[in-house]
Amino acid sequence: MDTMTENDYLIAWGLYAFAALGCLLVWMRMTRWMWRWLREPLRLLMAVLLFSPTVVDPVKDKVAPALAIVALDVLFKVGNNVWRAASDLLMYGMIAFGLYLVIVLVRFPIERAANARKERAVAAKAAVAADEPEDEPPFGVAGDDRYGRPPVPSNPQRSRIEPRL
Template structure:
């Protein structure tokens, strides 16, 4: 394999691994944040961790592919080196994630407190607006009701003694 073939193979693998990582992100999207994010880190480590397959030429291959092929075909002893690389890179990546999560935690708490305060202010403003919505409602018992008019004296047509009835909305 020439250097160009080697670089083309790694480029194709990187493109396919990015697609697999995107699918993994979609599959873990519904989960709780503190479960989803470490699973995504583990998925990225499994897909992008390289291991040495030929120390003389310094050629690398994906550690997951090497370990699966060596175990499946029962050839070579690269599976131990690949497992060691996977565990080392995984521990480093999870350690960096834990530090990132611990740094992010106070900012998330402040954000949650700001949101709770904003919701309380909005609820208080809505309650005040509702209270002030009908400023003249206390003067009239019903908003759409009107006082009954007394029956007219005399008059023609048979309207004497009848009141106008309107439906209430």
């Protein structure tokens, strides 16, 4: 049986990484409609499942995707790597969700402050709009009155309406 060379090993990992990235992008597209606090952990879980490596051959320092090792060992009932791969998946998952929790704890007060700032800006804009006189029309007559002179009654410009600046 021919053994895998270093070049074959790198090509296999490259192909797997490309396929896993495609699967992750499809998963992101599928979870796009979900509530944000559900969508982000599901995407993180999928990334951990797809990109977690586990040691297959400790002598040669060869690793493989942990999900693939678990699936093949359980499906074909061969090998004793299933527990090592499952523990690696659990370890990487705990690390990833711990980092995600830190990011959420940092992001949450920042977003609350930004939302409060937006609400204050909307309230200030509404207060300014409420202070403006409502009896003044937004468009005025563009006659001689805009220069401080009384309008001439027979002036044909009186029928022309322009916005006030």
